[in-house]
Amino acid sequence: MTEPTEPARQTPRRLAPPAAPAAVLWDMDGTLVDTEPYWMATESAIAEAYGGTWTHEDAMSLVGNDLLVSGRYMKAKLGLPQSPEEVVEMLLDGVVEQVRHAVPWCPGARELLLQLREAEVPCGLVTMSYERFVAPILEHLPPETFRVIVTGDQVTTGKPHPEAYLTAAAALGVDAAHCVAIEDSPTGAQSAEAAGCRVLVVPNHVPVPPGPARSFRESLVGTTLAELSLLV
Template sequence: MEQPIGSGSAGWHLSAGGGWQDRAVRDLDALLIDMDGTIVDSEPYWIRTEGELVAEFGGTWSAADAHSIVGFDLLDAAAELRSRGGVDLEPPAIVERLLDGVVERCRHRLPWRPGARELLEEVRDAQVPCVLVTMSWRRFADAVLAAAPAGAFSGSVTGDEVEHGKPAPDPYLAAAALVGVDPARCVAIEDSPTGVASAVAAGCTTIAVPHVVAVPEIDGVHVVDTLDGVGLAELERIVRTRR
């Protein structure tokens, strides 16, 4: 079970027991990992729900529109649905409607991305802290956390718990602070340009796993086609290479 951490922590959640007190000396102090499109293939659920909501209000929402907001803070995405899609609701209400649709779809099937569960299990078994860093809100993140391998996450930071969402560095800085490590000694894994920008700005060693949208080449960002076969040894190798 996750517990909110103390004052000044903006509601970020720390799993009971923490998981980093017995951390061995290694090249990697923590794994910070995105959710939508990175460990679960939920982006199609978001895109479908956005289209349905826009259609309800008589607007149009193209694939290009949907792809342009992948990785956005949900309130920022909602503002685009309102301005471009004609959804005549305030952004917080739009977010709640989106969450309703996506959470319901995930109840029927939570599609894990290739290699994601295996990586989470290996990192957990090595007692390396792992923090979920997502722009989805707490009620959706908790559903994914509950379905993840037991003990895989040391904590989580969600989009409704940070003042500035991705591409600002705040979510990744918060995640590193949550487990008491230097962002420069963390690996962040992301699937979107917005998320990659956030992780890079925070100073993390960053791995991009493009999925729904392409990620432009950025110096120092390692790109892999899939997490299938990517293990802890590879993460540590990437950290050493960056140094």
């Protein structure tokens, strides 16, 4: 009599890890570095110098904006004699001076950035700040941490328009739809989403509404490449 044979045991199938994003595109102010208080302090100082009133609501309305939009707003609100472009230069003078004293990294941001660099995942910086403000911050990072840098003075139309994110993706030679953007503001999230990116939103000074391509995290502390890979 033939002994019954046990069914062959099947080796559990191992799922392949998700592919890494083609690139990770970073906002700067409020996402990589918490410089929003620097901008707000400078705005208030300008208002005080010209005898105007600057409220918390005014400051919040400028978070994430194209700097020329902010310059126009401040000129109109405070009745400044300078042109919007000159107001922007006044703002930059104030924040550059502050950032040279200390770079206020957002929790977990620098660690994630260096983790991506180690994993050779291309990173781009997509900010509405101007190059002269970005430069002193980049001095605190290893060379070529960002393979592409798109600043507000390099684009025709700033956030929430998608131009800045599309420009960064094109310069990296990748499809924006295969990228993860990290943002903190409604304006920035709208820009990245319109470009086709998946967006990891880490709200900072202003709330960000949900969106079809948006995922949310309270902080970048402990965020991993594997987690970003799941977004795409």
